[in-house]
Structures are given as structure tokens and as C-alpha cells.
Amino acid sequence: MRSRPHPCPHPRAGGFTLIELLVVISIIAVLIALLLPAVQAAREAARRAQCVNNLKQLGLASHNYESAIGSFPMGNQGYANFPSCGSRYPFDFRTYSAFVYVMPFMEGGAQYSAFNLTLAFNSPSNTTASAVQVAALVCPTDLPFTQIPPPNTPFVHSSYAMNRGRIENVIFTWGVNSNPDPKAPYYKTCNMDPGDGMFGWESSTPIAAVTDGTSNTFLFGEVHRYRDEPASVFSIGNITTYFLSDYNSQTIVPTSAAFVIPRLNAPPDRDGSVFNDCLMNPNVLYPPDWINVPACQNYGQYGFRSLHSNGANFGMADGSVRFVKEGINLQTYRALGTRAGGEIISADSY
Numbered sequence: 306m307r308s309r310p311h312p313c314p315h316p317r318a319g320g321f322t323l324i325e326l327l328v329v330i331s332i333i334a335v336l337i338a339l340l341l342p343a344v345q346a347a348r349e350a351a352r353r354a355q356c357v358n359n360l361k362q363l364g365l366a367s368h369n370y371e372s373a374i375g376s377f378p379m380g381n382q383g384y385a386n387f388p389s390c391g392s393r394y395p396f397d398f399r400t401y402s403a404f405v406y407v408m409p410f411m412e413g414g415a416q417y418s419a420f421n422l423t424l425a426f427n428s429p430s431n432t433t434a435s436a437v438q439v440a441a442l443v444c445p446t447d448l449p450f451t452q453i454p455p456p457n458t459p460f461v462h463s464s465y466a467m468n469r470g471r472i473e474n475v476i477f478t479w480g481v482n483s484n485p486d487p488k489a490p491y492y493k494t495c496n497m498d499p500g501d502g503m504f505g506w507e508s509s510t511p512i513a514a515v516t517d518g519t520s521n522t523f524l525f526g527e528v529h530r531y532r533d534e535p536a537s538v539f540s541i542g543n544i545t546t547y548f549l550s551d552y553n554s555q556t557i558v559p560t561s562a563a564f565v566i567p568r569l570n571a572p573p574d575r576d577g578s579v580f581n582d583c584l585m586n587p588n589v590l591y592p593p594d595w596i597n598v599p600a601c602q603n604y605g606q607y608g609f610r611s612l613h614s615n616g617a618n619f620g621m622a623d624g625s626v627r628f629v630k631e632g633i634n635l636q637t638y639r640a641l642g643t644r645a646g647g648e649i650i651s652a653d654s655y
Contacts, residue, residue: 349446352444353446353618355444355445356444356613356618357618359442359443359465360525360618360626361620361626362411362441364525364623364624364625365410366407367410370406370407370410371511374509376510376512377403377503377504377511377512377524378407379403379406379509380467380469380474380504380507380545381400381401381544381561381562382401383399383400383494383497384398384399384495385398385399387485387493387495390485390495391495395426395427397425398546399422399423399424399426400426400544400545401420401422401426401544402542402545402560402561402562403504404442404465404467404561405417405420405422405543416434416437416439417434419431419433419434419437426458426543427458431458432459434543435458435459436459437461438461439461439463439542442462442463442465442542443462443464444464444465446529446612447529447530448530448532448534448612450530450536451536460542460543460560461543462541462542463528463540463542463561464540465526465528465542465620466525466526466527467503467524467545467562467563468503468523468525469504470503470505470564470565471500471502471564471565471593471639471642471643472500472501472564472592473498473566473584473593473595474497474498474500474505474506475506475545475546475547475559475562476547476559477498477591477592478495478496478497479496479591480495494506494508500592501593501645501646502642502643503515503522503523503524503622506545515644515645516644517640517643517646517648520621520625521621521640521641522641522643522644523565523619523620523621523622523641524619524621525619526617526618526619527613527617528540528563528609528610528611529612531573531605531610532612534552535551535552540560541561542561543561544560544561545559545560545561547559548560550574550606552575552576556573556574556580557584557606558607564608564642565608565638565639566595566596566602566639567602567603567604567609568603568631568635568638569610569617569631569633569638570608570609570610570611570616570617571602571604571608572603572605573606574603574606579600579603579604580604582598583601583604584601584604586598602635616628616629616630616631617629617631619641627655630655633655634655637650637654638655
């Protein structure tokens, strides 16, 4: 008896089962999770490299300025008409920072020429120059900012600040009885202290005056915005003064300048309490009294800070750029902020 052949089996339908799809999706998700940190790290490395390059440009421009003029640029101008010293503020207040003076050495000659340095910083004549953002002053890791809208005076945002050292010379003066006080130091500069950093109030530093060694002295450092900071314009590069912070009306933020009294990456003062404990402390009468007040270590707006992980980039006075870890010994860190403090700093201490 002949058996009937079985019919040919139907071919399997194309595609994947639900389980197979879930497995593939899981594998892709795992691969993305593994690759994403590497991609983010590569992007941050590129941003950090650009940040380093910006600081190198600032250092090179400062050295070219020093070669042409005989000293590093002035930290800032002060009051135009001595001895008024603020009696006609803001009309006499020029306060243009070192970032303006080095513009011709950073391919910014046209912008520099647009500034009228004989007028106050907020003069309408300087509105155009103040509105031009200098790309080399912004680190790609820094957060975006909002420029003040017209008719207010615009400002140049900056991710970097001058090293003003350990002596507060943005708010406090040596004057007590009057301003200026002929009996106090620095009478001809309205009793404003030139400081012990690389940049001071109406003072310039020749390279020969950096007796601590140019490789052991900060020139510029990073001052990135805090992650929760409102998109204000307080990280300003073209003037050196101070404003009330967006955090609180009692919190002061210096512009274009930072000090080494606060530790690196110190937290921001959000309610004015640190400002009161530090600069409003009754023991803080003359510079450099605040170095002896522990609360001043935590006044982040007055110090250098960065959104790079674990530290910040600093341009040194010799033109090099170094990454300084935020855990650096505070005394070593402060020693790096002085130009002629006489401190001994070993190469492996930071």
C-alpha cells in the first residue's frame, strides 16, 4: 500500500518574536548606557581643551602687553576725578578691567578702539563696544547667560577672572574718616589697595615684581556660573566692580575679579549670611583682615570656581595653564595667589 506523501510544511513567516525584539532592545539600551559616558567624557575633554586654549590666549596677550608696555595690564581704572572718589558716581567711575586692555593683543583691536576710556563705563558712548561678546572669554563648559536688554548698558560675559590675590580690593578701602583719607595708605588711588595678586586697583605689575616665580603665580582663573544661578550678567569681563547677586540682595558678586581667600569651588552664598559673617564681620576693618575669618573660605562668589569636574583651570603668570584640584591645601592655594609673598611651593604640592 502506497502511503500518501505529507504535504510540504508551510514556510515560517518572516520577522521577530516579541521576546527576540525585547532582547535586541535590551542589548541596544545596554550599549547606549555604556557608550554615553564615554561620549560625554569626550565632549567634556573637547570643551576643557578649548577652555585651556582660551586661558593660553589670555596669558599670551598679557605677556605681549607686558613686552610692549613694560608691565602686565592694570587690574582696573578707578575714579576719574581725584579726589572726588565716588562723590559723582557713576559718572566718574571708569573701572575698565584688564580684559579690555589686552583686547588689541587678542585680535580685538577694533573693539578696543570703540571704547572711550576717558568716560565712565556706563556711558552711552561705550554701549556698542560693551555689547560685543568676546568668544575667547567664554569657556564652553560654562552655562549660558542673559545680557541686559536695552536701554541698559550691556556687558561682556566672561568665564575667567583676574587673580586679585588675598587682599580684598573691590569693596573695601583703607579710608576711615573720609574718602579719600589723606592719613590712610594709597591716598592717590582713593585709598584702594593694589593688592598682592597679579592685578590691582589702578596698579600694574612688571614681570620683575613676580618674585614668587611666574610658574607659581596665578594670572587668570575660571569663574563659571553656578548650576542653579539665575541667567544674570554678573560674570562680567569688561569692568571691575561689584553687583548685588541674583541669589539675594545682600550677596555681593565682584566682576572680572576673584580672590584666593575662598577655597576653590566654594559654594555660593545664597542668602547673604556668608557675606555678613565674612566681609561685614566687625573684625574685618582693613585689608587683609578677612584672611583670618573662617567664614570667608566659603564665600564662593568671591573665589574661583569651575564646572569642570574636581577642579579648575588656571593661567599662570609664565603663560602656562594648569588644572588645580579643588582639594588643594588652602595655604598652598593662597600662596599661588600672591606674586611676592615669599612662600615656598614645591612642584608636587598641587
